[in-house]
Amino acid sequence: MARxxxxxxxxxxxxxxxxxxxxxxxxxxxxGLVPNYLLPSPTQVLSAIAGDRCLLxxxxxxxxxxxxxxxxxxxxxxxxxxxxxxxxxxxALALDPLxxxxxxxxxxxxxxxxxxxxxxxxxxxxxxxxxxTFFPVTVSLVTGFRSVDPDMIDLMRTMRAxxxxxxxxxxxxxxxxxxxxxxxxxxxxxxxxAVIAEWLGGFSGLGVYMTRVRKxxxxxxxxxxxxxxxxxxxxxxxxxSLLQRALMPWKRAERNDHED
Amino acid sequence: MRGVVDEVPALEARRLTLAWxxxxxxxxxxxxxxxxxxxxxxxxxxxxxxxxxxxxxxxxLTRPRAGSVLLHGRDVxxxxxxxxxxxxxxxxxxxxxIIDNVCLPLVLSGESVGEARAKARPLFGRFxxxxxxxxxxxxxxxxxxxxxxxxxxYLMGNDVLxxxxxxxxxxxxxxxxxxxxxxxxxxxxxLATLTITxxxxxxxxxxxxxxxxxxxxxxxxxxxxxxxxxVGRPEGVSFEEFALSHEFLAxxxxxxxxxxx
Numbered sequence: 001m002a003r004x005x006x007x008x009x010x011x012x013x014x015x016x017x018x019x020x021x022x023x024x025x026x027x028x029x030x031x032g033l034v035p036n037y038l039l040p041s042p043t044q045v046l047s048a049i050a051g052d053r054c055l056l057x058x059x060x061x062x063x064x065x066x067x068x069x070x071x072x073x074x075x076x077x078x079x080x081x082x083x084x085x086x087x088x089x090x091x092a093l094a095l096d097p098l099x100x101x102x103x104x105x106x107x108x109x110x111x112x113x114x115x116x117x118x119x120x121x122x123x124x125x126x127x128x129x130x131x132x133t134f135f136p137v138t139v140s141l142v143t144g145f146r147s148v149d150p151d152m153i154d155l156m157r158t159m160r161a162x163x164x165x166x167x168x169x170x171x172x173x174x175x176x177x178x179x180x181x182x183x184x185x186x187x188x189x190x191x192x193x194a195v196i197a198e199w200l201g202g203f204s205g206l207g208v209y210m211t212r213v214r215k216x217x218x219x220x221x222x223x224x225x226x227x228x229x230x231x232x233x234x235x236x237x238x239x240x241s242l243l244q245r246a247l248m249p250w251k252r253a254e255r256n257d258h259e260d
Numbered sequence: 261m262r263g264v265v266d267e268v269p270a271l272e273a274r275r276l277t278l279a280w281x282x283x284x285x286x287x288x289x290x291x292x293x294x295x296x297x298x299x300x301x302x303x304x305x306x307x308x309x310x311x312x313x314x315x316x317x318x319x320x321l322t323r324p325r326a327g328s329v330l331l332h333g334r335d336v337x338x339x340x341x342x343x344x345x346x347x348x349x350x351x352x353x354x355x356x357x358i359i360d361n362v363c364l365p366l367v368l369s370g371e372s373v374g375e376a377r378a379k380a381r382p383l384f385g386r387f388x389x390x391x392x393x394x395x396x397x398x399x400x401x402x403x404x405x406x407x408x409x410x411x412x413x414y415l416m417g418n419d420v421l422x423x424x425x426x427x428x429x430x431x432x433x434x435x436x437x438x439x440x441x442x443x444x445x446x447x448x449x450x451l452a453t454l455t456i457t458x459x460x461x462x463x464x465x466x467x468x469x470x471x472x473x474x475x476x477x478x479x480x481x482x483x484x485x486x487x488x489x490x491v492g493r494p495e496g497v498s499f500e501e502f503a504l505s506h507e508f509l510a511x512x513x514x515x516x517x518x519x520x521x
Contacts, residue, residue: 151347158319159365159416160341169364173355250355253396 040220067190070129078137133186140182144175269294270452276327289482302463305473352397472518487518
């Protein structure tokens with residue numbers, strides 16, 4: 001009983017907080033605390049979403065395709081780099097500083113260059129998403145591979161395990177937890193990265209929609225697109241969590257254990 | 261019974277000299293020991309005197325600076341895979357169910373998962389693991405996890421086992437239970453066991469012979485075998501009963517004196 005009520009509180013309290021904030025926001029606009037031409041009310045945002053739903057949907061599809069494609073490539077590249085860094089000490093030494101430096105370059109700064117190099121189509125968006133998603137995957141995987149107890153590797157050697165068997169049976173499962181935390185971060189970067197690339201040039205996508213509505217000063221639709229972008233990011237994160245539950249059944253057993 | 265010593269030992273170490281790294285002073289120097297077929301032998305020494313280093317070399321994980329390791333008379337120095345080694349931690353993989361954890365050595369040697377499981381399942385009873393086949397390691401108690409680690413070690417299929425403080429992580433009651441369970445099982449399956457421990461009571465309780473390792477490698481004094489003590493636990497006498505006997509105390513005193521305690 002105590003456990004279920006505690007679990008219910010974990011849902012109810014944050015939900016109430018969100019509702020309270022929305023009510024406060026609505027009141028602030030209705031009462032006139034903030035002029036309506038600067039800040040639309042939540043209900044206005046909702047009706048903007050409803051009114052523009054077809055347009056928003058088609059732009060969201062473009063953004064999602066770019067994000068998914070970039071994420072898939074980013075994960076594949078990140079995985080390959082991590083495996084190479086784990087397998088060859090020289091690769092790890094060579095890439096470690098480069099990886100860190102590459103992450104200090106702001107995406108907004110390279111996005112215009114990418115548009116210059118790759119045009120206004122799909123390519124610059126996908127490249128930007130790849131650049132911003134592969135890093136969290138690589139770092140989390142490398143950390144995961146290194147987290148393996150050296151004694152476990154010794155034990156595997158006394159069982160005559162090959163390098164490949166050690167990777168497959170021990171290192172990869174041990175890195176899964178880290179991989180999924182990295183993936184959750186990558187998933188949000190993917191949507192945001194695609195939107196940023198679209199700002200700087202393109203024919204469709206939520207970023208394109210955003211620049212258009214900003215130029216026409218329709219703030220309710222600005223907020224509408226923000227809501228859609230967050231919703232997409234959350235959905236993608238949720239998908240990653242679902243995937244994790246399916247691929248790591250032992251985590252559920254561990255969690256039950258801790259709650260008892 | 262003395263015949264055991266006359267035949268070719270299951271495992272023999274000849275004048276092993278070992279170091280932690282290439283240019284450092286040796287940790288152990290000139291250590292010779294043997295374990296007969298089906299015999300239980302303990303290696304006793306203080307923490308940090310190089311016991312685990314010796315097991316690493318015997319298992320083939322490291323190459324000795326000098327000396328050799330023989331398995332049934334065959335030179336296996338520096339070659340892992342012929343001796344089963346159970347490390348201090350249970351090292352069960354959290355991502356595998358117990359059945360698949362214990363099957364690991366079989367799967368690694370090329371058997372299909374189905375074959376391996378079929379081979380392992382009938383052994384769960386003997387190892388006190390009935391009903392745990394499909395549990396995750398995180399769902400088991402320390403004692404049960406240790407049993408699973410024993411079963412995995414057994415399924416490595418070697419008749420020589422090296423145990424590194426196998427019971428030290430368990431509470432006192434579980435430890436006593438596991439110890440007598442292991443001794444019965446090893447006798448039944450004719451396993452040659454070399455156990456390292458710093459617990460003298462444990463050594464006298466489970467071994468037929470005890471090697472005492474003394475030295476202080478950190479102070480530059482390499483360890484060596486300073487005594488070999490024969491334990492006379494009569495057949496059929498339980499561990500608890502033996503622990504109350506004069507012979508037990510006499511052996512314990514002999515070991516303690518050799519340790520310089």
